[in-house]
Amino acid sequence: MSQPIHPQTRIGHVHLKVADLDRAIGFYAGVLGFEVQQRSDSAAFLSAGGYHHHLGLNTWESAGGTPPPKGHTGLFHTAFLYADRAQLGDALRRVLVAGIPLEGAADHGVSEAIYLSDPDGNGVELYRDRDEADWPRDAQGNLTMYNARLDLEALLAEAP
Numbered sequence: 001m002s003q004p005i006h007p008q009t010r011i012g013h014v015h016l017k018v019a020d021l022d023r024a025i026g027f028y029a030g031v032l033g034f035e036v037q038q039r040s041d042s043a044a045f046l047s048a049g050g051y052h053h054h055l056g057l058n059t060w061e062s063a064g065g066t067p068p069p070k071g072h073t074g075l076f077h078t079a080f081l082y083a084d085r086a087q088l089g090d091a092l093r094r095v096l097v098a099g100i101p102l103e104g105a106a107d108h109g110v111s112e113a114i115y116l117s118d119p120d121g122n123g124v125e126l127y128r129d130r131d132e133a134d135w136p137r138d139a140q141g142n143l144t145m146y147n148a149r150l151d152l153e154a155l156l157a158e159a160p
Contacts, residue, residue, distance in 0.1 A: 018058065019064055019066070024118065031094050042063070067120055067121030077123025079113075092155055103115045106147050106149070108147060109146050109148075110130055114127070
C-alpha cells in the first residue's frame, strides 16, 4: 500500500474550458463575486482575496464549444468552500437574484451545499463545512454523512 498524501495538501486552483470567456467571467465574477486578477483574449484568472488565482477560465480548446453530453466522463463539479453559513447564504442570494436555477441543495451533516451549473454546463457546488466536532459519527467514531433537505429560507435569513 502506498503512503497517504500529506494532510496539508490542498487543491490550489481549477482551470475550466469555457465556450465564451466574457459569459464565464460574468458568472464567476459578476454573480459569485470572484475577482479577476489577470485577463487575456483567451483566458482569465480569478480569485478570492487577491490570491494569484483559484479559478482559471480559458477558451484555448473550447471557444464556441458545447458542454460534454450526459453520460460521459469529465468534471462532475467544482466546489467552492465558504467561510461560514452567512457567506453561503449570501452566495445563495446572489445566485437567486441572477435568476440562475438551483439543481439541488442538501445538508450532509458535515456540510451544507447548494448545487447549480455555470453557463457552460460545468457543475458548481457552493458549500460550507460544519466544525469537525459537530460532524455526525457512529458509536465507533466513523463518519455518518447523510443527504437531508437544506432549509434555503433559513440560510437566506443568515445572509449579511
